[in-house]
Amino acid sequence: MEVTRALKLSVFAHGVSMIRLHPQLCARLSVGEGERAECTFGRLSAQAPVWADPALPADTVAVSTPLADRLLLRDVAARVRVWPSGRKFHIGPTVGVLSNPRWIEKQKRYAPSPLALALERLADAADRIGALAYVFRMRDVDWEGQRVHAFVRTTRGAWTRMWLPLPDVVYDQVVSRRLEQDANYQRDRARLARLYQDKMFNAGFFDKWQVYEWLAQDVRLRRHIPSTIRYQQADRAARFLAKHSVVFAKPAHGSLGLGIVRFVRQPDGTWICEVKRKQKPPWRVxxxxxxxxxxxxxxRLEARPYILQQGIDLARTGDRPFDIRIVLQRDGTxxxxxxxxxxxxxxxxxFTSNLSSGGQALPVPVLLSTVFPASAVRSRCMRQIRRVARLVAEAMERGAGQTFGELGIDIGIDTTGKAWVIEVNSKPWKSPSTGKGRPELVEMAFRRPMEYAVYLATRQ
Incomplete structure (x- = not known):
């Protein structure tokens, strides 16, 4: 997506706030000389008189330094465009990426991490489509001043900090569940969500029980959802186990498969219980x-909210279970x-397939060809995977009452080729580099959220 209908912006030195336009542009926008026009940059706005300047290019809006400074615009003027509408000029588009990277103040840079690399990819992708993306933390917001002390990627590839307006659109990329559970953070994010409404997307993590309820409301999806209950009482949980030979207990707010418990009934009626641990073999009793x-x-089950979910007889390759990860994203339309x-x-x-715990990624057709030799079964399986993923996106937005910009959907395939929804993630991890994968898909994964943010910022 290219920003093609916008005008260029320049800043000129002058002691008074004013806007200069070429006479042809004045006529096209029906702006008379001396009339006041409004300039907005992110959430900041200011008015100034318009003056005709024949020496100015016809595709350029020039603002004086006092006006640029009121809008916190001067340092980034060369990286944004002007969207005219009569006597209103919106400067942007600006995308605020809400995140929580660790900033090293003495070195004026982010601590090296996959998250820092991902933020670089997002900022660069926005720059390539004519948008300005900047990163901010919740504590960087000046609510009264309608501004943020933002991290901006320079044209030389470094990061710098500067005050910028609250942006046009907010893309939530906070990946710390500990931060998400902080009461002050939750209060401020709710305030941000009220301010932005549908121009903030993918705020927060999903509650697995709530996801189950949203999906179960869609009659087309019910047959693809494992039986699920909330853990509330030991007796009820035991009755649920008695109905199934395999049951998974999952933290309602967990990620990366950590804390998952697998209960497996043995032929003699006893049970093996395994707990997923980080970088260690499962703990067994x-x-x-x-x-x-x-x-x-x-x-463990009573220390934090858990759900209990029916285990599916998943297809296997080499006695190892697998699932299908689908990343759906909205584009510039x-x-x-x-x-x-x-x-x-x-x-x-x-017993979980997370890549962070030693899982292996393969192209879906390659894997399915080894598991289901019959081409008819594979074709039916692929059609079902795509259909279920589409239905999940529809059901999630309908249940949540909001629009998402991206979703990570994990689909399991049982031994008959039937698709089952295992999990839905509001913040699917986008690897900033690729090993055996296709580089163009890595680029697309970062570009599409920025295209969607521009779509939100520029639509009427």
Missing amino acids: QADHALAAIQQLRP GAWRRTKMFARIAGPGE
Whole structure:
């Protein structure tokens, strides 16, 4: 997407706030000389008189230094455009990326991390489509001044800090669940959401129980959703285990598969309980019956909200389970597009397929060809995967009552080729680099959120 109908912006030195336009542009916009016009940059606005200047290019809006300074515009004027509408000039588009990177003040740079690299990719993608993206933390917001102490990527590839207006659109990329659970942060994010409404997207993480309720409201999806309950009482949980041979207990607010418990009923009626741990083999205990299995893990299950979910008899490759990760993103027209789809195979001895814990990524057709030799089964499976992903996006937005810019959808495939919705993620991780993958898909994963942000910023 290119920003093509906007005008160029320049700043000139003068002691008074004013706007200069070529006479032809004045006529085209029906702006008389001496009339006052409004300039907005992000959430800041100011008025100034318009004067005709035949020496100015016809595709340029020139603002004086006092006006540029009132709008916090001077240092980034060369990187934004002007969108005219009569006697109103909106400068931008600006995209605020709400995030939580660690800034090293003495070195004036981000601490090296995958998140820092991802933020670089987002800022560069915005620059290439004619938008200005800047990163800010919630504590960087000056609510009264309608501005943020933002991190801006310079044209030389470094980061610098400057005061800029609250942007046109906010793209939430906070990836810390600990920060998300902070009461002050939650209060400020709710304030930001009220201010931006539909011009803020992908705010917060999903609650797995709420996701289940949203999806279950769609009759077309119910047959693709594993039976699920909230953990509330040990007796009820034990009865749920008794109905299924495999049950997963998942933290309602967890990620990366950490804290997941797998309950597996053995042929003799006993249960094996395994707890997913970070960079360690699963912790295992044994229980004589379902209630005893729950009791073994009761302190964990009651320490924070959990859901219990029916285990699906997933298809396997080399005795390792796998699922399909689909990344759906909206593009510059607001339409959903499938950016990525790949299979994730669980690491040896693991029961989750997260790549962060040793999982392996493969192209979906390659994996399915080894699991389902019959081409008819593979074709039916692929059609079902695509259809279910589309229905999930529709159901999530309908249930949440808001529009998302991207979703990560994990779909399991059982031994018959049927698709099951395993999980939905509001902040699918976008790797800033690729090993065996296609570089153009990596680029697209960062470009599309910026295109969608520009769409939100510029639509009437």
